[in-house]
Amino acid sequence: xxxxxxxxxxxxxxxxxxxxxxxxxxxxNVQTGEIRINERWANLIGYSLPELQPVNSETWLRFxxxxxxxxxxxxxxxxxxxxxxxxxxxxxxxxRNGKWVWMLxxxxxxxxxxxxxxEWLMGSHLDxxxxxxxxxxxxxxxxxxxxxxxxxxxxxxxxxxxxxxxxVSRITREIIEWEEEGDIPLNKGIxxxxxGPSRSSVIRAINAAIETGKxxxxxxxxxxxxxxxxxxxxxxxPELENGTCKRVYGLVQDITEKNRMHSELVLKEQQFRxxxxxxxxxxxLISPEGNWLMVNLRLCEILxxxxxxxxxxxxxxxxxxxxxxxDVQFGMELIEGKRESYQLEKRNIHKNGSIVWxxxxxxxxxxxxxxxxxxxxxxxxxxxEKQAHLEVAxxxxxxxxxxxxxxxxxxxxxxxxxxxVGNFSMLLDLIKLEVPESADNDxxxxxxxxTEGLQETISHLNEVVTFNSHQFEEMDDLDLNTFVKNALNxxxxxxxxxxxxxxxxxxxxxxxxxxxxYLDSILINFLTNAIKYRSPERKPKIHLSAIKSDPYLILxxxxxxxxxxxxxxxxxxxxxxxxxxxxxxARGVGLFLTKNQVEAIKGKIEVDSQVNVGTTFNVYFLNAxxx
Amino acid sequence: xxxxxxxxxIDDDPIFVFGLQRFLKIAHLGDEFIHYPNGKLxxxxxxxxxxxxxxxxxxxxxxxxxPVMDGWQFLEHFGRELNQEGQLVFIISSSIDMxxxxxxxxxxxxxxxVYKPVTSEKLKQLVAKYSDPVV
Numbered sequence: 001x002x003x004x005x006x007x008x009x010x011x012x013x014x015x016x017x018x019x020x021x022x023x024x025x026x027x028x029n030v031q032t033g034e035i036r037i038n039e040r041w042a043n044l045i046g047y048s049l050p051e052l053q054p055v056n057s058e059t060w061l062r063f064x065x066x067x068x069x070x071x072x073x074x075x076x077x078x079x080x081x082x083x084x085x086x087x088x089x090x091x092x093x094x095x096r097n098g099k100w101v102w103m104l105x106x107x108x109x110x111x112x113x114x115x116x117x118x119e120w121l122m123g124s125h126l127d128x129x130x131x132x133x134x135x136x137x138x139x140x141x142x143x144x145x146x147x148x149x150x151x152x153x154x155x156x157x158x159x160x161x162x163x164x165x166x167x168v169s170r171i172t173r174e175i176i177e178w179e180e181e182g183d184i185p186l187n188k189g190i191x192x193x194x195x196g197p198s199r200s201s202v203i204r205a206i207n208a209a210i211e212t213g214k215x216x217x218x219x220x221x222x223x224x225x226x227x228x229x230x231x232x233x234x235x236x237x238p239e240l241e242n243g244t245c246k247r248v249y250g251l252v253q254d255i256t257e258k259n260r261m262h263s264e265l266v267l268k269e270q271q272f273r274x275x276x277x278x279x280x281x282x283x284x285l286i287s288p289e290g291n292w293l294m295v296n297l298r299l300c301e302i303l304x305x306x307x308x309x310x311x312x313x314x315x316x317x318x319x320x321x322x323x324x325x326x327d328v329q330f331g332m333e334l335i336e337g338k339r340e341s342y343q344l345e346k347r348n349i350h351k352n353g354s355i356v357w358x359x360x361x362x363x364x365x366x367x368x369x370x371x372x373x374x375x376x377x378x379x380x381x382x383x384x385e386k387q388a389h390l391e392v393a394x395x396x397x398x399x400x401x402x403x404x405x406x407x408x409x410x411x412x413x414x415x416x417x418x419x420x421v422g423n424f425s426m427l428l429d430l431i432k433l434e435v436p437e438s439a440d441n442d443x444x445x446x447x448x449x450x451t452e453g454l455q456e457t458i459s460h461l462n463e464v465v466t467f468n469s470h471q472f473e474e475m476d477d478l479d480l481n482t483f484v485k486n487a488l489n490x491x492x493x494x495x496x497x498x499x500x501x502x503x504x505x506x507x508x509x510x511x512x513x514x515x516x517x518y519l520d521s522i523l524i525n526f527l528t529n530a531i532k533y534r535s536p537e538r539k540p541k542i543h544l545s546a547i548k549s550d551p552y553l554i555l556x557x558x559x560x561x562x563x564x565x566x567x568x569x570x571x572x573x574x575x576x577x578x579x580x581x582x583x584x585x586a587r588g589v590g591l592f593l594t595k596n597q598v599e600a601i602k603g604k605i606e607v608d609s610q611v612n613v614g615t616t617f618n619v620y621f622l623n624a625x626x627x
Numbered sequence: 628x629x630x631x632x633x634x635x636x637i638d639d640d641p642i643f644v645f646g647l648q649r650f651l652k653i654a655h656l657g658d659e660f661i662h663y664p665n666g667k668l669x670x671x672x673x674x675x676x677x678x679x680x681x682x683x684x685x686x687x688x689x690x691x692x693x694p695v696m697d698g699w700q701f702l703e704h705f706g707r708e709l710n711q712e713g714q715l716v717f718i719i720s721s722s723i724d725m726x727x728x729x730x731x732x733x734x735x736x737x738x739x740x741v742y743k744p745v746t747s748e749k750l751k752q753l754v755a756k757y758s759d760p761v762v
Binding site: 421 | 640642643646647649650653692721722743744745746747
């Protein structure tokens with residue numbers, strides 16, 4: 001049994017040896033599933049051997065990464081079938097600290113049963129986490145480099161000066177759109193650069209690199225294998241060996257897009273500058289602290305300074321002291337993000353000391369991180385408008401005063417004239433009573449007529465005056481039919497006298513907004529007119545109707561009388577003291593007053609008329625109920 | 628209805644006063660006339676009249692617009708100092724202002740508001756209303 005003790009001894013020696021290394025060992029009986037591991041194996045994943053007991057086929061499965069298990073099983077399978085001399089697989093096991101540790105797992109069949117089937121497998125686990133991490137990092141960096149090259153459109157190339165052929169990277173190939181495989185001969189590479197300054201400068205640069213060892217960095221144009229023109233940045237670095245240049249390597253970057261964007265940006269900047277400089281309104285860029293950054297020509301004109309002078313002033317210096325605080329307050333609110341923009345009317349101080357009224361509109365520009373960059377201010381000179389406004393206001397005041405005086409005048413005239421005229425007619429009356437024969441005198445009736453005419457004129461004048469003092473009274477809901485009937489009653493004598501046929505089609509229950517006295521007056525005036533201007537050729541008819549037209553109720557008064565030539569008289573139809581008919585007692589003041597009364601109760605009048613056919617007045621009243 | 632003999636006219640317009648007196652005579656609305664050109668003189672005169680006769684004129688006609696003391700002021704004083712039960716006071720004015728008419732209503736002893744011009748027609752109506760039907 002020397003052999004056995006010898007074997008045991010050897011095994012113990014190996015085990016001792018293994019214990020001193022970083023290698024964990026395992027033994028697996030494929031037939032029985034029995035598994036043995038050593039202390040070191042347990043240590044690799046942060047345990048002691050007793051902690052992992054009992055060790056069985058489940059033990060490994062508890063720790064292995066699920067993604068690696070299949071791979072491991074397949075490798076074992078291949079080895080068991082005899083396809084491989086060793087079993088070998090890189091697998092991850094979960095360490096006690098929760099991290100995955102990489103193991104190089106190796107194993108081999110060490111015994112077979114009587115049938116020749118594999119029995120015992122022995123293997124080892126070596127922690128290769130450090131190496132694996134480095135590998136992954138490297139892969140990651142390579143990917144990153146590829147990606148950044150791709151994103152930046154940077155390709156690499158390497159020119160071998162012995163062969164005069166250049167190796168190029170995938171990105172380089174894409175940039176130069178080169179479809180042939182393999183290295184590119186130098187002359188063909190150079191021909192890719194656009195004939196003219198681009199090509200000659202590249203040739204010079206390469207020659208210089210080879211002869212004097214000087215690097216180059218150029219922006220030039222090339223024409224790709226497919227004939228596309230591109231802008232590239234070409235960088236070349238010579239590599240010297242014992243003073244002679246053996247190789248030149250370098251980069252090529254597609255900057256067509258960058259150039260295009262740059263030129264677009266230049267264009268936009270130019271456009272902005274043009275707009276800014278030539279804008280018809282004053283414009284300025286102002287720093288968040290309130291200093292001018294840029295001012296345009298118009299702003300200088302508005303304030304009377306040259307650009308240099310203005311740039312040295314703070315905005316507060318050119319603002320009326322009373323208006324500074326408001327402006328600053330709004331500016332703060334912009335910076336604090338409380339508002340997007342503001343607009344205010346303010347006073348600026350011109351270089352000559354005069355006040356310039358302006359409308360200021362300000363917004364704030366922030367960078368992509370939200371930090372305020374500058375204010376954009378638009379300043380419009382409204383001094384003239386402001387003056388015009390003041391002039392209008394003063395004109396209005398003058399007009400009001402004149403109107404008041406006129407009204408006062410009308411009051412006095414109407415009152416004093418009335419007294420005198422009253423006396424006239426009274427005296428005439430008396431004369432007639434006391435000296436009846438004087439009435440036979442030819443002058444007497446004329447005198448009487450004149451007096452009556454004067455009296456009527458004064459009474460109209462008075463109506464106008466009293467009208468003005470009756471405004472702003474509250475309106476009532478009035479039943480249109482009641483008032484129409486009343487007006488027809490008042491005019492009954494005239495209606496019978498002239499033989500007028502009245503047709504009243506106003507629906508019952510029409511309510512309108514109005515003042516009773518006005519409505520009476522309005523109706524009587526229209527009806528009187530319709531009777532007065534009847535045609536002698538026809539039986540006079542007056543048709544009354546009403547329709548609703550939100551928010552109005554329209555009263556329609558249609559007659560078949562003389563009619564009015566609206567082309568001739570339309571404009572002055574409602575003027576004071578206009579008459580259109582040869583009629584002796586035609587009184588224009590009626591329509592003038594009526595229109596004013598209708599408007600005072602928020603209505604309006606439309607007229608339609610045809611000479612010798614008739615006239616229709618549409619009187620719009622505010623509707624106060626459904627007809 | 629009492630008979631109207633004595634009439635007091637308070638008005639600053641002599642032509643109107645002249646005409647009115649003639650009308651009133653023709654209409655038999657009074658046969659004795661006293662005239663005052665403003666409210667102040669009228670108040671003083673009427674106080675004297677009252678002391679002397681222990682009565683007032685049967686009818687007092689007062690204008691509104693007058694210098695020194697206008698009709699309204701006169702009516703205030705008259706109402707406080709001199710007015711008696713049954714006294715007839717008319718306003719005769721060229722005012723047709725509604726505000727004046729409303730204001731006149733505050734004086735219950737003002738029985739009529741007569742607009743100028745006064746015509747024989749208007750007077751006939753007043754006569755029918757206030758004078759002795761026999762006359």
